[in-house]
């Protein structure tokens with residue numbers, strides 16, 4: 397049984413409903429939104445319009461739409477930032493590092509010298525954070541990093557505009 401995180405209200409439903417400035421791209425089934433924690437400048441997530449928690453809850457139409465939207469986001473990020481690589485990942489359940497109970501597929505432009513490591517951040521810092529395998533992801537060890545990568549709203553707004561201007565037609 398996959399154990400889900402609790403976040404009430406759901407920050408991604410709030411973003412979809414009340415924070416249009418976070419939205420980079422949209423389709424019938426998805427929204428692409430900027431991540432308020434910019435471990436890498438431009439990192440964003442493709443989310444479902446429906447409030448569903450994990451990969452296992454998706455319809456086939458949503459699955460296809462998510463990958464199409466992720467590709468569009470990756471193309472825009474490459475045009476905008478010329479990254480060395482693009483990392484995509486997605487977490488299902490608290491034991492995988494999921495922190496919001498609303499499906500989201502990360503799309504991250506990787507640059508040299510970032511405060512990240514290889515792989516998703518909660519795994520990249522696994523040993524350094526003192527976590528034990530098979531445990532719930534705790535953010536305690538991440539507090540300083542999370543503070544460092546939280547950027548002001550006006551900066552996020554500019555980032556969204558830049559990426560949006562580079563989306564494929």
Ligand SMILES: [Zn+2]
Nearest residue numbers: 406409447498
């Ligand atoms: Zn939600």
